[in-house]
Amino acid sequence: MKSLSILLVDDDKIERLKFKKACKEVNFNVTFYEAIDGEVALNFLDDDSYSFDLIISDLNMPRMDGFELLTALKENSKFKNIPVVIMSTSENEYDLARCYQLGISGYFSKPLKYSDYLVKVTSLLGYWQKANLV
Numbered sequence: 001m002k003s004l005s006i007l008l009v010d011d012d013k014i015e016r017l018k019f020k021k022a023c024k025e026v027n028f029n030v031t032f033y034e035a036i037d038g039e040v041a042l043n044f045l046d047d048d049s050y051s052f053d054l055i056i057s058d059l060n061m062p063r064m065d066g067f068e069l070l071t072a073l074k075e076n077s078k079f080k081n082i083p084v085v086i087m088s089t090s091e092n093e094y095d096l097a098r099c100y101q102l103g104i105s106g107y108f109s110k111p112l113k114y115s116d117y118l119v120k121v122t123s124l125l126g127y128w129q130k131a132n133l134v
Contacts, residue, residue, distance in 0.1 A: 003030060009040075011062060023125065
């Protein structure tokens, strides 16, 4: 099965490590690139030596947050078709509605229990790995 190339955008190193650990535990073939905020993510995307199947981003980050990143992605014809899934601690309905208005492909809140987190990551990656093969 083809490796899924993911740009993981989150300022929290623990969250990035947890996501990578979950992927290893469920044996998904994933290539990761990490960005600590939206500005770093856009630098990756501007570099033509990288190609991403999926962007997973937090909302609350310094310098350029998830909303600003989404806006920049959707305004750029080169990036606007890359699916973006928001992974956030926010369960605020306004945040969710705003994300969908900005064109996200999915949203999930970060659960506190690792077992619940593992279920969500498994479901998310299973879906996008199958979608990527079509």
